[in-house]
Amino acid sequence: MAAPVGVRVFDKIADKYEFTAKFLSFGIMPYWLKRLAEPIRGGETVLDLACGTGILFPRLVEKFRRVVGLDYSLPMLRQAAKKGLSRVRLVRGDALRLPFEDESFDAVVVSLGLRHFEDLDRSLEEIFRVLKKGGELHALEVGLPENPLLRSLFLTFLRRVVLPLGRLRAKEDVYDHLFGSIIRFPHGEEMVKRLLSKGFSRARFEPLMGGIVYLYRAEK
Ligand SMILES: C[S@@+](CC[C@H](N)C(=O)[O-])C[C@H]1O[C@@H](n2cnc3c(N)ncnc32)[C@H](O)[C@@H]1O
Numbered sequence: 001m002a003a004p005v006g007v008r009v010f011d012k013i014a015d016k017y018e019f020t021a022k023f024l025s026f027g028i029m030p031y032w033l034k035r036l037a038e039p040i041r042g043g044e045t046v047l048d049l050a051c052g053t054g055i056l057f058p059r060l061v062e063k064f065r066r067v068v069g070l071d072y073s074l075p076m077l078r079q080a081a082k083k084g085l086s087r088v089r090l091v092r093g094d095a096l097r098l099p100f101e102d103e104s105f106d107a108v109v110v111s112l113g114l115r116h117f118e119d120l121d122r123s124l125e126e127i128f129r130v131l132k133k134g135g136e137l138h139a140l141e142v143g144l145p146e147n148p149l150l151r152s153l154f155l156t157f158l159r160r161v162v163l164p165l166g167r168l169r170a171k172e173d174v175y176d177h178l179f180g181s182i183i184r185f186p187h188g189e190e191m192v193k194r195l196l197s198k199g200f201s202r203a204r205f206e207p208l209m210g211g212i213v214y215l216y217r218a219e220k
Contacts, residue, residue: 004094006116006181007072010052013169014075017053020169021112024162032213033059036111036140039217043106047130049095049123050113054080057088060109068105070098095123103132110139115185124198131220137200138217143187145211154212158182187214 003011013020022029033056040046042063048056051069053076060067067088071077077090093099095117108127117123127137145151158179186194188205191214195203200218207214 003072004118006118009166010073011075014053014073014079016169017076017079018055020165021055024165028209032140032208033111035208036109036138036215037063040107040109040138041136045105046107046109047098047100047105049098049108049110049127050116051080051090052076052111052113054083054085054088054090056109056111057083057085061085061087064106068100070095096126098126098130100130102129103135104130105135106132107136107138110137110141112140112142114139114141115181120186120194121198124194124200128198128200128220133220135220136217137195137219138215140213140215141185141187141191142182143185143207143211143214144182145207145209147210150210150212187211191216192218 010017037056037059040063044064045066045068046060046064048060048067048069051071054069057067057069065087068091069080069088070091070093072092072094074092077092080090091099095113096119108131114120114123131137145154163179188207192203192205195216195218200220203216203218205214205216
């Protein structure tokens with residue numbers, strides 16, 4: 001399978017992904033993940049969609065009997081395999097064509113993944129399809145702060161720090177990937193409307209750090 005654009009960068013930085021993500025978030029990323037995971041109701045099976053290096057696995061195995069981590073990037077999955085957690089099954093696959101039966105999961109969790117999918121609507125339809133009735137979607141994604149000063153600081157940080165670092169590591173133009181996609185990506189109320197339009201109910205959002213990231217939750 002030829003890797004989609006949103007995967008190529010991760011193929012190249014897999015070994016440094018967790019360090020880079022923590023560094024670029026000023027060490028705050030574990031707090032975001034805690035906030036994402038804490039309210040998740042436990043159950044039988046959870047899908048960690050775009051699981052990457054499996055940064056969420058330790059939190060998910062505490063709540064679910066079985067954890068399935070899916071990602072398109074083999075190098076990221078290799079890093080995830082090093083976590084060596086039993087009860088976690090790793091699957092290479094595409095978020096736009098999930099290799100699972102309808103209504104397979106009690107919950108789907110997507111941490112910093114939605115923005116990288118080539119077709120957001122399609123990925124939401126797939127998530128909806130594989131969730132059991134009453135199952136929950138929990139997502140974390142980068143957004144844009146509403147406050148003009150904070151927004152401008154955040155955009156400057158992306159342009160001056162994240163982009164040059166991304167270019168250096170990935171050795172290709174990652175502008176669209178690391179910058180354009182954040183500006184264009186629906187956040188807050190707009191994302192809630194998307195979720196509702198795909199059939200989810202009780203869709204809601206919560207901005208963290210003034211809207212630099214958002215948590216989304218919804219039910220099937
Ligand atoms: C920013 S990383 C997030 C990893 C992890 N969830 C975390 O919170 O650290 C985004 C991940 O999305 C994956 N990805 C991008 N497009 C994908 C697709 N179409 N199907 C599956 N995974 C995809 C990438 O390979 C990468 O591992």
